Amino acid sequence: MNFFLEGIYQTVGEHLPMWLMMLIAAVTGIAVVLGMVSLIAMFSVWLERKVSGHIQCRYGPMYVGWHGWLQSIADGVKLLLKEDMIPRDADRVLFMLAPGLVLAAILGAFAAYPLSPGIWFGDIDLGVFMIIAFSSMTTIGVVMAGWASNSKWTIYGSMREAAQVVAYEIPLGISLLVPVMVAGTFNLREASALQADWFGMKWFLFTNPFMLPAFVLFFIAALAETKRAPFDLPEAESELVAGFMTEYSGIRWSFFFMEEYAAMFLMSALGAVFFLGGFESPLTHFAGEFFGKELVVVGASGAKELNFAAIPYHLVAAVTLIAKCFFGVFLMMWLRWTLPRVRIDQVMTMGYKYLTPLSLLCVLGAALWEAGKHALFGS
Amino acid sequence: MDFQAIHDRLRAVAAPGLVGADLPRKPDPKVKKDKGRAGDPFVIVEAQRLVEFLEVCRDDDRLKFEQLVDLSATDPAKDDAQLWINVQLLSLKFRHRLAIKCLLPKAAPSMPSTVPVYRASQWHERECAEMFGITFVGHPDPRNILLPDDWVGSPLRKDYEFPKEYHGISCE
Amino acid sequence: MTRETQSTPAASTRVQRLGAGELSVDIRTPDLEVNFGPQHPATHGVMRILMRADGELVTGAQPHLGYLHRCAEKIGENVEWLQYLPYTDRYDYLASMNNNLGYSLAVEALLGVEIPRRATLIRIICAELNRIGSHLVAFGTYGLDIGAFTPFLYTFREREWMMALFEKICGARLTYSYIRIGGLFNDAPPGWFEEVSRFCDVFEQKWQEYVDLLLVNQIYVKRTANIGIISREMALDFGLTGPMVRGSGIDWDLRRDMPYMCYDEIWRAGAFKIPVARGEMGALGDCWDRSWVRVMEMIESIKIVRWCLDNMVEGPVIADIPKTLKVPLGEAYVGIENPRGELGHYVVSDGGKVSIRTRVRGPSFCNLAVLEDILPGSLVGDAIAIIGSTDIVVGETDR
Numbered sequence: 001m002n003f004f005l006e007g008i009y010q011t012v013g014e015h016l017p018m019w020l021m022m023l024i025a026a027v028t029g030i031a032v033v034l035g036m037v038s039l040i041a042m043f044s045v046w047l048e049r050k051v052s053g054h055i056q057c058r059y060g061p062m063y064v065g066w067h068g069w070l071q072s073i074a075d076g077v078k079l080l081l082k083e084d085m086i087p088r089d090a091d092r093v094l095f096m097l098a099p100g101l102v103l104a105a106i107l108g109a110f111a112a113y114p115l116s117p118g119i120w121f122g123d124i125d126l127g128v129f130m131i132i133a134f135s136s137m138t139t140i141g142v143v144m145a146g147w148a149s150n151s152k153w154t155i156y157g158s159m160r161e162a163a164q165v166v167a168y169e170i171p172l173g174i175s176l177l178v179p180v181m182v183a184g185t186f187n188l189r190e191a192s193a194l195q196a197d198w199f200g201m202k203w204f205l206f207t208n209p210f211m212l213p214a215f216v217l218f219f220i221a222a223l224a225e226t227k228r229a230p231f232d233l234p235e236a237e238s239e240l241v242a243g244f245m246t247e248y249s250g251i252r253w254s255f256f257f258m259e260e261y262a263a264m265f266l267m268s269a270l271g272a273v274f275f276l277g278g279f280e281s282p283l284t285h286f287a288g289e290f291f292g293k294e295l296v297v298v299g300a301s302g303a304k305e306l307n308f309a310a311i312p313y314h315l316v317a318a319v320t321l322i323a324k325c326f327f328g329v330f331l332m333m334w335l336r337w338t339l340p341r342v343r344i345d346q347v348m349t350m351g352y353k354y355l356t357p358l359s360l361l362c363v364l365g366a367a368l369w370e371a372g373k374h375a376l377f378g379s
Numbered sequence: 380m381d382f383q384a385i386h387d388r389l390r391a392v393a394a395p396g397l398v399g400a401d402l403p404r405k406p407d408p409k410v411k412k413d414k415g416r417a418g419d420p421f422v423i424v425e426a427q428r429l430v431e432f433l434e435v436c437r438d439d440d441r442l443k444f445e446q447l448v449d450l451s452a453t454d455p456a457k458d459d460a461q462l463w464i465n466v467q468l469l470s471l472k473f474r475h476r477l478a479i480k481c482l483l484p485k486a487a488p489s490m491p492s493t494v495p496v497y498r499a500s501q502w503h504e505r506e507c508a509e510m511f512g513i514t515f516v517g518h519p520d521p522r523n524i525l526l527p528d529d530w531v532g533s534p535l536r537k538d539y540e541f542p543k544e545y546h547g548i549s550c551e
Numbered sequence: 552m553t554r555e556t557q558s559t560p561a562a563s564t565r566v567q568r569l570g571a572g573e574l575s576v577d578i579r580t581p582d583l584e585v586n587f588g589p590q591h592p593a594t595h596g597v598m599r600i601l602m603r604a605d606g607e608l609v610t611g612a613q614p615h616l617g618y619l620h621r622c623a624e625k626i627g628e629n630v631e632w633l634q635y636l637p638y639t640d641r642y643d644y645l646a647s648m649n650n651n652l653g654y655s656l657a658v659e660a661l662l663g664v665e666i667p668r669r670a671t672l673i674r675i676i677c678a679e680l681n682r683i684g685s686h687l688v689a690f691g692t693y694g695l696d697i698g699a700f701t702p703f704l705y706t707f708r709e710r711e712w713m714m715a716l717f718e719k720i721c722g723a724r725l726t727y728s729y730i731r732i733g734g735l736f737n738d739a740p741p742g743w744f745e746e747v748s749r750f751c752d753v754f755e756q757k758w759q760e761y762v763d764l765l766l767v768n769q770i771y772v773k774r775t776a777n778i779g780i781i782s783r784e785m786a787l788d789f790g791l792t793g794p795m796v797r798g799s800g801i802d803w804d805l806r807r808d809m810p811y812m813c814y815d816e817i818w819r820a821g822a823f824k825i826p827v828a829r830g831e832m833g834a835l836g837d838c839w840d841r842s843w844v845r846v847m848e849m850i851e852s853i854k855i856v857r858w859c860l861d862n863m864v865e866g867p868v869i870a871d872i873p874k875t876l877k878v879p880l881g882e883a884y885v886g887i888e889n890p891r892g893e894l895g896h897y898v899v900s901d902g903g904k905v906s907i908r909t910r911v912r913g914p915s916f917c918n919l920a921v922l923e924d925i926l927p928g929s930l931v932g933d934a935i936a937i938i939g940s941t942d943i944v945v946g947e948t949d950r
Contacts, residue, residue, distance in 0.1 A: 055701055056701050056705075152586075156607075156931065159606075229698060233932075337700055337701050338699075338701060339698075339699065339768070339770055340694065340697040340699035340765070340770045341697060341699075341774070341932075342698075342770055342774070343773075343932040343933070344607060344930070345607070345930060403881060414880045414902055415880070416881045417660075417661045417662070417878075417880065418660060418661050418882045418900075419881075419882065419883045419884055421882075445787040447790050448790060448792075448886065448893060448895060449895055449897065449910070451910045453899055453910070455907060455908075456907070465897060465910070467886075467912070469893075471787070471808070476809070476884075476886075478884060497790065498789050498790075498920070499789050502916065502917070502919075502920045510624075523617075524616055524617065525616055525949055525950075526620070527617065534622070534625060535624060535628075
């Protein structure tokens with residue numbers, strides 16, 4: 001927001017009242033978020049189909065565009081043109097609200113996602129907390145969807161979702177505590193900036209032996225949070241047809257899917273920022289050295305102005321983070337097409353009996369390690 | 380054991396309801412128009428005593444028919460006044476089979492259910508009941524199995540008339 | 552503190568007034584009655600199971616059949632002997648060769664014809680290849696039920712090759728009508744045996760993939776071990792046959808124990824073994840054991856095919872059967888080892904052109920009966936695993 005506000009102030013100038021500038025900045029931010037999420041969803045759909053195809057010894061979409069890259073657009077058009085069906089006995093209000101709520105929650109979580117070290121929607125000091133909180137809100141939408149569909153199978157799906165998400169919130173949060181503790185901040189941008197040493201390779205993953213188990217636990221919990229296989233019981237295709245989404249078709253169904261891919265992206269973003277360096281990589285480091293990092297500098301006239309020379313650095317940083325996020329997304333997809341599904345009681349057992357104690361142990365171990373480092377090396 | 384040995388054993392233990400046996404034979408030249416009989420030998424058992432007979436088959440040490448492979452019925456001809464019940468038994472221990480035939484009057488076919496002896500016959504009897512109109516007395520779950528619950532008639536009987544319509548759908 | 556009594560207590564909660572300030576609520580919700588099918592991805596066909604479930608725990612299950620009933624037995628009494636053959640393809644459509652074989656053997660038992668040796672060997676090759684194909688579907692779709700999407704495509708990749716082989720020999724991919732009364736429809740085209748041999752070589756490597764990727768996958772084991780345990784007594788009492796019974800540790804296979812065609816020769820030559828489950832990953836008789844049996848049987852079928860290829864002879868492929876066949880008076884029952892169990896054909900002839908009874912003893916029909924007993928007590932996810940492990944084909948269940 002800062003950047004947008006500054007940018008607007010610089011370009012359009014002092015002619016506009018503050019409230020109008022803030023409004024324009026907000027609307028621009030929302031448009032960027034929507035655009036981002038749509039692009040992420042479209043790209044993820046294509047990626048999923050190609051990844052699943054190649055894992056299954058087939059090509060995936062090949063006709064629509066080069067290697068099927070236009071398939072997502074074709075799918076989007078098809079979904080928009082589908083008949084909008086609401087079951088006669090369904091609870092209309094909840095039925096229509098559910099996908100909206102689910103998408104709104106995840107879009108809200110995107111506000112904490114930093115686009116680049118200098119461009120963000122809002123420098124949220126509780127970034128991690130906000131993302132986890134908003135993505136938990138999607139559960140309400142899922143339960144609403146299952147209940148409103150008025151079908152016993154969808155209720156199964158939504159009950160499983162509720163149980164699963166509640167169970168895995170705990171290891172998700174606790175395993176994230178490990179890097180948050182090391183970083184000392186919930187803010188994604190600041191945490192990323194702390195990993196800039198060693199030519200952009202001082203990732204938190206390498207600084208503490210308890211980071212690796214924490215990362216693994218975080219990843220498993222993230223899989224369960226986003227309802228991806230092997231924890232895709234709420235939408236277990238072969239058991240519940242499509243779980244809570246059974247009665248949804250057309251654009252309403254695509255909302256659920258956008259939410260799923262956006263959530264996958266966000267969870268990967270959390271993992272990328274807190275374990276894998278965020279914006280930092282050797283490429284970003286050298287780009288920063290070469291181009292300069294500050295976007296808003298004090299110009300010759302003494303007023304703040306945009307430093308266009310620094311834009312390539314921000315581009316490289318943004319692409320680095322997006323690449324890391326999509327690597328996480330790819331990993332989730334890979335697991336989906338490789339592993340069978342875990343049964344609901346086994347999911348709960350894993351969450352409560354194994355992941356939670358292990359993540360607590362990781363936190364304890366990481367804390368002791370950091371304290372020991374302080375004591376021995378005083379750093 | 381071959382069929383002769385099984386039949387001898389059945390007679391030796393005085394299996395209840397055993398009436399006789401029918402073996403395949405070549406056409407008898409002395410009898411005109413005798414076509415002989417091809418295929419498998421079988422024993423003939425009284426339908427009302429089939430349950431006790433099967434118990435002997437299952438429990439006897441030299442017979443040991445652990446499995447009931449098939450229980451079905453046959454309507455031999457339109458003008459024949461009898462229905463046949465065919466039972467196929469299998470012994471895993473001795474690797475032999477036994478074919479049993481019972482005769483039921485077509486007018487009111489009813490016999491005790493063999494479910495207490497072999498659980499396998501539960502579904503087979505349901506199918507016989509709906510397809511031939513046979514009543515198995517004491518069957519734990521005498522519902523239609525393959526046909527809808529409100530089907531009229533016994534389809535596999537030779538005198539079965541196909542319905543003209545079902546629930547308003549024409550069957551022509 | 553007093554409370555007003557509820558005038559009409561809700562059906563599912565009962566509020567008892569115990570005393571001043573005390574309250575006891577008995578919350579017991581009625582069981583959920585869920586319809587599993589007839590349209591459902593996991594019922595392997597059109598079958599309906601009425602399940603009563605207390606949340607995720609299944610408390611009762613009642614299979615309802617008949618959705619795919621096509622009156623095969625009645626048709627058998629209305630068409631001529633040779634004309635009935637295409638109908639036999641269609642009960643267990645995943646193992647059509649075996650169905651043709653069962654019917655042909657039953658009628659040949661009445662006819663008393665001798666089948667040429669070449670025909671017998673090719674019949675065995677086709678039956679065993681079809682057994683592999685059927686087990687590939689069973690295993691692949693079972694993985695799909697459990698949630699593993701990819702092994703399904705791997706098994707179908709091999710199955711495509713098998714179906715291409717069958718297309719070369721008889722022109723059809725699924726319902727072959729190839730094994731006829733008296734022998735075969737036609738001889739194998741040149742080069743067919745070499746291609747079958749190549750298929751055997753490649754299949755052995757791919758088979759190892761299935762084992763490594765799915766069969767011993769920990770999640771798969773956790774989903775299928777100790778689930779749906781069928782005890783030995785239950786297996787015998789319910790008349791189960793095939794992998795259902797071998798999965799419970801009973802060493803019984805019709806190909807070895809009551810051999811037909813020249814399986815006794817192949818057995819004596821030591822060409823194949825009968826895999827019988829040993830309860831490796833849990834209790835004996837669980838779902839994992841049954842799927843293990845099916846996977847192991849695929850390799851044994853390859854060995855049988857190899858033996859037949861090595862011992863192939865030249866000669867005619869069909870005995871002399873008139874176009875309008877009149878089968879001698881009599882009745883015969885022949886049971887063969889279908890991929891799903893014992894497929895029995897009981898045919899009764901009055902000496903005429905048309906059978907007076909063609910009874911089909913479908914193994915899936917008999918195997919399905921255990922569901923009423925083993926489903927209660929499992930979770931809904933387990934129910935799907937158990938139904939998949941019975942490997943039913945509804946065409947055979949309903950005929």
